Amino acid sequence: MSPFLFVLVMEVLTLILLQRIEQNGGFSYHWRCDRIQLFQLGFADDLLLFSKADPNSVRLFKEGLTVFAELSGLQANLQKSNLILSRSATPLRDTLLAILDFQEGHLPLRYLGLPLLASRLSVADCRPILQKIEARIRGWDGIVLSFAGRVQLIKSVLSALQVYWAMAFILPKHVIKEIEKRLRNFLWKGSIETGYAKVSWKQVCRPVNEGGLGIRDIHALNKSLMSRHLWRLIAQERSSIWVNWIFHYRLQHYSVWTISTRSGTWGWRKLIRLRDSLRRASHIVLEMGLPFLYGMIHGMLEGP
Structure with missing residues (x-):
């Protein structure tokens, strides 16, 4: 069918x-x-x-x-x-x-490959994504890969494995460190075994024109993907079931900018705290001297 x-x-x-x-x-x-x-x-x-x-x-x-x-x-x-x-x-x-x-x-149980939770996301809940990365790396054990080849596999394959999770959850810091550890070991050793890193991972994740390898920073990627949900609330996409539910049960008569970050579930509190990053982004647009774009964003954030 x-x-x-x-x-x-x-x-x-x-x-x-x-x-x-x-x-x-x-x-x-x-x-x-x-x-x-x-x-x-x-x-x-x-x-x-x-x-x-x-x-x-x-x-x-x-x-x-x-x-x-x-x-x-x-x-x-x-x-x-x-x-x-x-x-x-x-x-x-x-x-x-x-x-x-x-x-x-x-609960927890799995739905569409992700855990349905009634509590905070734990390292144990994220074990499947770590196992997927390990399985992919082990699958390349018998293949002779150059350094450039490993970089490309990290960018195109390994980094993509956690995107699905990064769109749904704010990943715990320990989980991000565990993912980076596996990517770092594969980059320098070609396996999941711990090896000596010649350059800090922070430098590796810088853009190529800044001396890095252009590998995406997982923490920054996670924040940007989750911030999309806040933008959907700001834009009031009522056609979305999730946005509609949030307005009725979380925001009610508050806005994204005024609601307390101390109430609600663990995931909601983590998400709403990302609003500070959006505020800083609006100031960056102003400093770049793009008045029309800033005016459009300012209107979305503050109202008419």
Whole structure:
């Protein structure tokens, strides 16, 4: 089945679930989803369903999945499907599991290759990305590579492995150091074994015209990729489910510039602290003497 055709088929599931929710007054949204009436997120065949932990809501999901299976022939894989409950829903655990016939799941679990967390991101959670880098380097053990060849592999292959993670999380400093350690060892030794570095990694990550090798600094890359999310909030991209959710449950009557950095989850606090970098960027534009560009950015940041 082509990806486009699959998207159309999954849209049918969305309409089936939406119809049952609207026609049946017994559905209750999750308490963190009711303001935007969010009940599902999906990418290809990876689907997340949200509701209050009550039998009526879960039964509606089950009925919708059953109707969809009869129409399309696509069924939920019971061995890979999980029901995740909060601690307050423990008394209903057996009832809800019996309705769905799913296995009970616990956070953290993996979704689209990334961990779904209810706490801060730990080094252990990032172990898969470190293992991927190590596996790639070990795969080149039997190949004789020049120094220039290793530089190119770091730029085009190894550096790209962490971009996906760097777009979703502010990586812990220890994880960044572990990634840099593996890249540094491969650069100078051609393996993951610790070796003597002839030049500091900070110098290696400088642009070529400044005496470096042009390898991307992971910490700077991580900050720039995550800052994109703040720009989306500043631009108020309400078509984005994430932006809409943040406005309803995090920002509310505050803005990116005024909300406290002490409240919210670990990931949210880390993200909102990046606003200082955006402020400094706006001052740099002013000093460069580009009044039109500065005026445009200033209007976005401060309002009319």
